[in-house]
Every structure is written in C-alpha cells, then in structure tokens.
Amino acid sequence: MPELIVYGIVLGSIIALGSIGLTLIWGITDLFNIAHGDQMTAGAYLALLFATLFSRINFLNTRAGPFSFNWSLVLAFIPAILISMALAIVVDRWVYAPMRKGKAHSIAGFIASIGVAWCLRGLIYIVWGADFKFYTPGLRQMLFLPMGIKLRVDEIFIMLISWSAVAAVYLFLLKAKMGKALRALADNPDLARIAGINTEMMIAWAWGIAGLLITIAGILYGIETQLRPEMGWIFLLPLFAAVILGGQGSITGALAGGLILGLAQQISTAWLRPTYKPAIAFIIMILVLIFRPKGIFGRR
Amino acid sequence: MSFLKVENVTSGYGSMEVLHNVSLEVNQGEIVSLLGPNGAGKTTLLRNIFGVISPWEGKIYFKEKDISGTPPEKVARMGMCYVPQENNIFPSLTVQENLEMGAFIREDDWQPRVKEVYELFPDLTDRRRSRAGDLSGGMRQMLAIGRALMLNPEMLLLDEPSTGLAPLLVDHIFEKIKQLNSQGVTIFLVEQNAQALQCSAKSYILEGGEKKAEGRAEELMKDEEIGKLYLGR
Numbered sequence: 001m002p003e004l005i006v007y008g009i010v011l012g013s014i015i016a017l018g019s020i021g022l023t024l025i026w027g028i029t030d031l032f033n034i035a036h037g038d039q040m041t042a043g044a045y046l047a048l049l050f051a052t053l054f055s056r057i058n059f060l061n062t063r064a065g066p067f068s069f070n071w072s073l074v075l076a077f078i079p080a081i082l083i084s085m086a087l088a089i090v091v092d093r094w095v096y097a098p099m100r101k102g103k104a105h106s107i108a109g110f111i112a113s114i115g116v117a118w119c120l121r122g123l124i125y126i127v128w129g130a131d132f133k134f135y136t137p138g139l140r141q142m143l144f145l146p147m148g149i150k151l152r153v154d155e156i157f158i159m160l161i162s163w164s165a166v167a168a169v170y171l172f173l174l175k176a177k178m179g180k181a182l183r184a185l186a187d188n189p190d191l192a193r194i195a196g197i198n199t200e201m202m203i204a205w206a207w208g209i210a211g212l213l214i215t216i217a218g219i220l221y222g223i224e225t226q227l228r229p230e231m232g233w234i235f236l237l238p239l240f241a242a243v244i245l246g247g248q249g250s251i252t253g254a255l256a257g258g259l260i261l262g263l264a265q266q267i268s269t270a271w272l273r274p275t276y277k278p279a280i281a282f283i284i285m286i287l288v289l290i291f292r293p294k295g296i297f298g299r300r
Numbered sequence: 301m302s303f304l305k306v307e308n309v310t311s312g313y314g315s316m317e318v319l320h321n322v323s324l325e326v327n328q329g330e331i332v333s334l335l336g337p338n339g340a341g342k343t344t345l346l347r348n349i350f351g352v353i354s355p356w357e358g359k360i361y362f363k364e365k366d367i368s369g370t371p372p373e374k375v376a377r378m379g380m381c382y383v384p385q386e387n388n389i390f391p392s393l394t395v396q397e398n399l400e401m402g403a404f405i406r407e408d409d410w411q412p413r414v415k416e417v418y419e420l421f422p423d424l425t426d427r428r429r430s431r432a433g434d435l436s437g438g439m440r441q442m443l444a445i446g447r448a449l450m451l452n453p454e455m456l457l458l459d460e461p462s463t464g465l466a467p468l469l470v471d472h473i474f475e476k477i478k479q480l481n482s483q484g485v486t487i488f489l490v491e492q493n494a495q496a497l498q499c500s501a502k503s504y505i506l507e508g509g510e511k512k513a514e515g516r517a518e519e520l521m522k523d524e525e526i527g528k529l530y531l532g533r
Contacts, residue, residue: 177404180393184401187390194350194384195447196376196405 002147004266010155012262013162014224018217018235019242019254020169021210027186027249028206031096031109035116036214037236041229042120043084043215044222045128050076051135066153068138069223081215088211089204091116097200117233124229133227158220165216166255169209173251182206186249237278238265241285247295256296260284302361303328303486304349304380304455309358311348318344320509321358326455326488326502331481333489333496333517336506342490343385345506346457349488350382351375362455377405381448385459388444391433395424398432398443402450410450417446420476438469445476455486462493474499497521 022036054072055061064071095116099109141153173179185192185202193199218232238261245260246253264284265277288295304326312318318341326332336342347353349360354369362380390398399417403410418425421442427435432443441461448456462470470493478499481487489496497503497517505513505526513526520526
C-alpha cells in the first residue's frame, strides 16, 4: 500500500500539472478544451523529435546522470515547450478568437476543440506512425526505499520537475502583475475590459501558460510510460476529472484534484485490475457532478 | 463646453431596440443624473457610452471626440471610467489586488493613488487583504468606485451606486460622490433613487428607452406629474 501511495503521487503530479492549463482556459474563456490532451501528445512527440536531433551532438548523447534518458532529452524540453506554446497561441488566434469575437456559444468552441484534437492526433499518426516510442531504450534504475517501496529514479525527476513548474506558475499567478490580471479575467471578464485590460492579450498569455505546462506534463508522462499517439487523448479523462473536482478556473482545486485522482487511480489497483483506472476517474467525476457540481474549490 | 454628449442614440440587443433616439449632455465639472424605472434603458445607455455595446444610430462624443463604438479598453485610457451596477468587483482577488487591477494600464507609479483611495474610503483600509467577495454590499460599492478611481478619471459613470444599500449607507455614498465632484471629477450618475436629484446640477428622466424630461434638478422635483410618475411620490 505505501508503494501505491507513492505511485499515486507520481501520477497525481503529472495530472495536476496537466490540469492547470485546462482549468485556466476554462475559467477565462469558458472553453472546455478537448484538444488539451492531444496538445500533450504533440508536446511529448516534439520533445522526441528534438531529442533525436540533439543526440547527433556527441556530448548530449550520454545518459543524464542516474536517469534512463539522455541529456539530449533534457535539452529538448526547451524547443518542445516553445513550439507548443506558440502552437497553442496560434490555434487560439485562428480557431477560438473569431468565435469569441462573434460571441459564439461555448458549445461551438467545445466542438471546434474536438476538431483541433483530431487534427493534431492525425498529424502525429502521419509523422510518427502508430507504434510505441521511447525516449531512450535505456534501463530504468530502481531505488529501494524503506517499507518495500520500489521507486524508479526517473520518478524523482518527474516529481521534481512537475512540482517546480507548478510552484513557479502558482507564484506567477499570485504575485506577478500579469498573473493577477489573469485571475481578474477569470473572475470577471467584463470588468477586466472595463478596467482597460486588453483581454485578448491576456487570453494569449493563458494559452501560452497552458501550452507550457501541458508539454512538460506530456514529456514527463512519456518518460514514465511510453509515447503513443493516443496517450494524451486517454489522459484527458483524469485531467477532466481533476478539473471538475477542483472547480472551474480554480488552480488550487486542479492541483488538489490532480493528486486525488492520481492516488485514487493507483490505490484502486490494490483491488482492481489496472485496466479499470480510467473507470475510477469516471466514477469520481460522476460523483462530483452529482454531489458538488461546482467542485471542491469552485465558485460557480 | 460639453464634456460628454450623447446625440440621437438608438441601440439595443439582438433585434430588440431598447433606446430610442436619446440625446443628452454633461458639462465639465457637473454632476448630471439620469433617473428612470427598471428597464428604462439606463444601463444600456451607459454601456453604449463606454463602448461595451455600440449604438445602432447616433453619436457619442467625449471631450469633443467621437467615441461611438470605441471599445471599453480604449475608452478607459481616455479619462473616463465606468462602475457597473452589478459584478463590479473581482470577487476572488483581495481588496488591494482589486485596486491594483484598476491601475493595470497605468505605467506611472500608482501607489500614491491607492493611498488616496484608502483615504477617501477609510473602511477599505482595514480590509485590504480580505477577499473582495467577502465584503458587505456597501464596502463592495466603495471598492467598485475605488477601483474606477485608480486611473484618475476626469469623468465617472456610476450605475445605481445606491441600489441595495441601507439608507444610512446611501447617504454616505452620495456624500462621497459629492466629495469626488468637488475634487473636479465630472459625474454621470444613473439612479432610481430620487435623492440623486438633490446632488445633481441637471437631470434627465428616461422611460421605455425614451427621454421623458430634462431640466435643472429643483425644477424636476417641483413638477408634480414627474414626481408622481418617475420619482415615486
């Protein structure tokens, strides 16, 4: 059981990281972005592309310390993140911004995001094919901790990176002028405009942040498991559940929701087969929608 | 010189016409009020002035410049600020953060202005770290006005600042409005409360989207028919 709790925290960290962008966009633009999961896949594959590219440089083609992957992957985070952020902003400009301008119903954006999701996944199938991919076929070192906990060294990296990213974004939203304006926008978009805040500019910031976090989540999930074209699409379910559990637009809620989802999914494997993990996410989501539809930290 | 001028404005939502050919004028340094029952189109008129929606016909001038259809984020930069009647604060932000957001587009140092706003509304000072959503109705209204003052506006549009407040607080808010005006802020005050007449130089009465009367406040107050029909007497 202690082992399952540790695995739950690892999975929960990735879910928490991925769900922040989803709840931020939902809070600010009322769009429930179905393409969020496929943006995650795209981010993970972009990192694969750059890691392969960088591995031609000799000194990058060496194992990154005790981890299973090479320095080339560590460096690949940067271009993968930048391209994903740009992609997220461009998709918003082309697809969702015109809908906001025309005051389309949020269902229209929701359906458009399904289209974006399919386009992204299709592209990934075309470029990389349907096979599983690994960042490096390296052996995964195990740590043997007390209480019979076996932890992969990679998982320490995953937790370290995800919680640093979460902390950085949290501080940004709490302290930075732009961060405060993003919260103001999520709170009351009409008043933000009346106060002179350029809302479209702020929405672009939000997409950038969402792209940043979901790419990190995607790469970390790729390190933890493997790369598949549907990885993000399937991962969307726990992300959804975490966001609904946390409440629309609530960052703290998404973090708590992500951890709860990760723990619940892993602990359930003590009694249920691991294939039932998505069902656990579904059950939690349904229970929240029945008993507390605005989520634990929700406002509306 | 007319500071704000609304000229034959017709506007509405979707295919529903709410305002029919409304004209009015506010001179610099005045408090001008607009009274009328619920659904008269008062808020719609304010939203037109501030560019939240655009007039279908007619023009709006601010400082002699045509601002019809100019979006709110631009109007806010021209020296006019707007306090809506509802949802006029950022509930999950603190009082201090609300004021900071009021100053978002300022590039100079806005700290002295925060101090001035706290001096105008001393009650807010003790609550500066509280979530704005936890404030009482009166405090919210003060915060909403304070937020708008952060840009040092030359003109303030207020939408029913006294609605839902206890009589004592209503007096207090009107006092503050007069105080602001004496500091040189031109005020366009939309109200249902006839008390607004007492502090304004000129008033307009709007009903069913049409201007029914205009004139100096004391004349309107004397007029029996207007008193009965629109001022609840």
